Amino acid sequence: MVVTLATTLVVAQKLIDRGKIATLHEHATRILVRAVDIADQTDLILQKARSLDTVPCSAEDLDQLRLLSFHSPFVRDVARLEKGAIACSAAWGSLATPFALPAPHHAIAPFRFWRDITSTPIGEVRSDMTAHGAMAVVTAPGAFDGVGFADPSIKTLVLSRDGSYVFRSFGDGTRLLKAFRERALGELNKYAIAHCHAVRSICVVQSSPHSPLWVESWGLLAALVFLGIFAGAGIGLTVSGYFAKRNAMAAQLKRAIDRDAIRVMYQPIRTLQDRRLVGVEALARWSDASGKNIPPDQFIPLAEQMGWLDALTGSVLRSTFRDLGDRLRSDPPFYVSVNVASEEITNRHFRNYLETLCREHRIPASRVALEVTERSTADYVDLAMAFQALRDAGHMVMIDDFGTGYSNFAYLAALPLDAIKMDRAFTNAIGTESLASEVIPGIMSIASALKVMLIVEGIETEAQEHFLKELHPQAKGQGWFYGRPALAADLPAS
Ligand code: C2E
Ligand code: MG
Ligand code: MG
Numbered sequence: 001m002v003v004t005l006a007t008t009l010v011v012a013q014k015l016i017d018r019g020k021i022a023t024l025h026e027h028a029t030r031i032l033v034r035a036v037d038i039a040d041q042t043d044l045i046l047q048k049a050r051s052l053d054t055v056p057c058s059a060e061d062l063d064q065l066r067l068l069s070f071h072s073p074f075v076r077d078v079a080r081l082e083k084g085a086i087a088c089s090a091a092w093g094s095l096a097t098p099f100a101l102p103a104p105h106h107a108i109a110p111f112r113f114w115r116d117i118t119s120t121p122i123g124e125v126r127s128d129m130t131a132h133g134a135m136a137v138v139t140a141p142g143a144f145d146g147v148g149f150a151d152p153s154i155k156t157l158v159l160s161r162d163g164s165y166v167f168r169s170f171g172d173g174t175r176l177l178k179a180f181r182e183r184a185l186g187e188l189n190k191y192a193i194a195h196c197h198a199v200r201s202i203c204v205v206q207s208s209p210h211s212p213l214w215v216e217s218w219g220l221l222a223a224l225v226f227l228g229i230f231a232g233a234g235i236g237l238t239v240s241g242y243f244a245k246r247n248a249m250a251a252q253l254k255r256a257i258d259r260d261a262i263r264v265m266y267q268p269i270r271t272l273q274d275r276r277l278v279g280v281e282a283l284a285r286w287s288d289a290s291g292k293n294i295p296p297d298q299f300i301p302l303a304e305q306m307g308w309l310d311a312l313t314g315s316v317l318r319s320t321f322r323d324l325g326d327r328l329r330s331d332p333p334f335y336v337s338v339n340v341a342s343e344e345i346t347n348r349h350f351r352n353y354l355e356t357l358c359r360e361h362r363i364p365a366s367r368v369a370l371e372v373t374e375r376s377t378a379d380y381v382d383l384a385m386a387f388q389a390l391r392d393a394g395h396m397v398m399i400d401d402f403g404t405g406y407s408n409f410a411y412l413a414a415l416p417l418d419a420i421k422m423d424r425a426f427t428n429a430i431g432t433e434s435l436a437s438e439v440i441p442g443i444m445s446i447a448s449a450l451k452v453m454l455i456v457e458g459i460e461t462e463a464q465e466h467f468l469k470e471l472h473p474q475a476k477g478q479g480w481f482y483g484r485p486a487l488a489a490d491l492p493a494s
Pocket of ligand 1: 267282283284295296297300313316339340341371373400401424457458459460478479480481485
């Protein structure tokens, strides 16, 4: 009897182990395929960039670099190096003060590698870079997105075959790295595996915590939970207090959405040239039960997490059409721009609802623009199809907060769109020595090359308007200088 039980336990444990290891192998293979794909595309782009015969950093050269950066969603930027600094790049344009780089973090002839290079001029995003000679390719931080390893307990390293350089890591892989270098993966008290490419010096090493039988067994787990209830009561109260507060806010937000109590303010958008009012952006406003204004940066993500964003956008659209209907139906052309998530516009039902609302209110689709942030995580092909469908229906489609996200500028701007809205961080940087101010001409030339409208966000002063107007007279602008968000009734006539 005891022997049978022991054998059963051993066999059960072996089955669990086998399942876990098979899952790890599957993950690691997917990641290795992606890593090799990224390396292949990087090589190809570097090779093409090196064979360009344009004058380095000239306008023609920058156009070529931009075309090259369209080639791959894994590439954020293509840059030219000069004396250990970035002299110009597809995204940043030509830099008056080259962006100095540290010594390469690794080299495998003929390539040099860097990790955690600041890859946007406003400094928020860090990515990896590979150089060959004077050309460099910056890998998109999201290059490994979608390979499907959501389990945070799994640690992953993408590294060179000898383990001397880690290209990417997911989770704290310090012990895993040490074990790989010492060829001692088996000694970790974990499931650990390594996969290497046959030719390239790229390996993927992964580990996940060991799952002893009792962890997997519900009976034992239930007994442990029961014992733990008494000790856990204190923690439980704290945790439930937190959730109660969050739920109270969520419940209030839900009520506001259901009762169309989300208010909408409208911020003017004007031509830089003659400050003519061409449209407005609809911005959602909500105050909780105590009357406190909750900023959209807080309640929009909450609505998104709870799955209520569609309902919220619906409410914003209805309010907007009610508030601005007359103006949107009349001449001269005047448009409203509404913020939407990529998950909404890629949904056919959402697009159908938008068309129904436009019809009901007799508002031409051309007067309703949709803004999607550059941080959107949707698949590029889905996004491109959604943009096209909206444009076919007559709407304008715009990329919001341009320059702040993870993908390369040029790649995003190649989507079928009508306008890019340059993030206000760039406007803020005008007149400073920062890199952000230097790339403004680059963003403008992307807009010109792609023949899309440029809307500059966050114009607060006449000096900023003047600076921008000189560079891109046909641009439009939005910001406190042109008007704060206001109630529809308080909007100026022109
Ligand atoms: P956004 O779409 O980039 O909207 C522009 C934000 O910049 C607004 O903040 C606006 O009040 C602010 N702003 C405008 N001009 C200036 C300026 O000159 N200086 C400064 N410092 N700020 C300026 P707000 O209203 O707090 O909205 C924040 C974000 O919340 C929006 O950024 C948008 O992403 C999101 N949001 C707002 N309403 C909605 C909505 O109805 N639906 C969705 N999905 N998102 C929304
Ligand atoms: Mg916006
Ligand atoms: Mg914006």
